Amino acid sequence: MTQTAAATERLPLRDRLARERGRVWVVGHRGAMGHCPENTLASFERGLQLGADWIELDVHLSRDNALIVIHDETLDRTTNGQGAVREHSLAELKALDAGSWFGPEYAGEPIPTLDEVLGWARQRNAIVDIEIKNAPVYYAGIEAAVVEALDRYGMTEQVIVISFDHRTVQRVKTLDPRIATGVLYSGRPVDSGVSLAAQAQADAILPHWAHVTAADVAGAHSAGLSVAPWASSDPAVLRGLIDAGVDAIGTNHPDVLRDVMKGARG
Numbered sequence: 001m002t003q004t005a006a007a008t009e010r011l012p013l014r015d016r017l018a019r020e021r022g023r024v025w026v027v028g029h030r031g032a033m034g035h036c037p038e039n040t041l042a043s044f045e046r047g048l049q050l051g052a053d054w055i056e057l058d059v060h061l062s063r064d065n066a067l068i069v070i071h072d073e074t075l076d077r078t079t080n081g082q083g084a085v086r087e088h089s090l091a092e093l094k095a096l097d098a099g100s101w102f103g104p105e106y107a108g109e110p111i112p113t114l115d116e117v118l119g120w121a122r123q124r125n126a127i128v129d130i131e132i133k134n135a136p137v138y139y140a141g142i143e144a145a146v147v148e149a150l151d152r153y154g155m156t157e158q159v160i161v162i163s164f165d166h167r168t169v170q171r172v173k174t175l176d177p178r179i180a181t182g183v184l185y186s187g188r189p190v191d192s193g194v195s196l197a198a199q200a201q202a203d204a205i206l207p208h209w210a211h212v213t214a215a216d217v218a219g220a221h222s223a224g225l226s227v228a229p230w231a232s233s234d235p236a237v238l239r240g241l242i243d244a245g246v247d248a249i250g251t252n253h254p255d256v257l258r259d260v261m262k263g264a265r266g
Helices: 003-009 013-019 041-049 090-094 114-124 142-152 166-175 193-200 214-222 235-244 254-265
Strands: 025-028 054-061 067-069 127-132 159-163 180-185 204-207 248-251
Touching (some): 025 254, 041 114, 054 114, 067 114, 114 142, 142 166, 159 204, 180 193, 193 214, 214 235, 235 254, 248 254
Parallel strands (some): 025 248, 159 180
């Protein structure tokens, strides 16, 4: 690695996104959930192996206010537990199996905490895309807990924090303006994604892939925003998003996106 490249990697993520406009960042959605049980360390590691630049994850709070990496507000779909994440202690959650549902080779794979993932990411020099889940269950204080964890691990400027709850995004930015933030949305806004981002003081918009147009991307770039749609593994869709000029793409199969990108350069 050249000195210039090394210096670039140490830049805050917000600055890298602006400086490297034209690059498409590969975001492993819940790691590499097409290959491994989602939101586990096995999935995050596999995501990097398959070419992800970032790994995306979801975070909830336990009964004793630990930051828990899991997508659903309930345990039933992806673990051998039942009920709400919020109704269980960290010790109870760590005793669960978050891998067997996907395949027997992942039996005993634990639910990770955000602290564990940040420690892993720092060792692997990985960027982390943290989606704060704040609906339908509302977690008072979750924004401050995430900000504190980032500071503790020295990861404040190597993450992007996102949410469908745009007030959560705004709170994170207020707590620490250095943190890159983004607004998630799944439909077409009445005004624009740019307006949603402005209201939340966000640095990026993350629309569902079906609602991305080249004009939207150009408008976002003109406003200084990055565009990072989610979450397709269809090569034709991925090719269209690249052609539209997006900055990052969330996918369940980072290897598929890498193959599409190679074809685009070929």
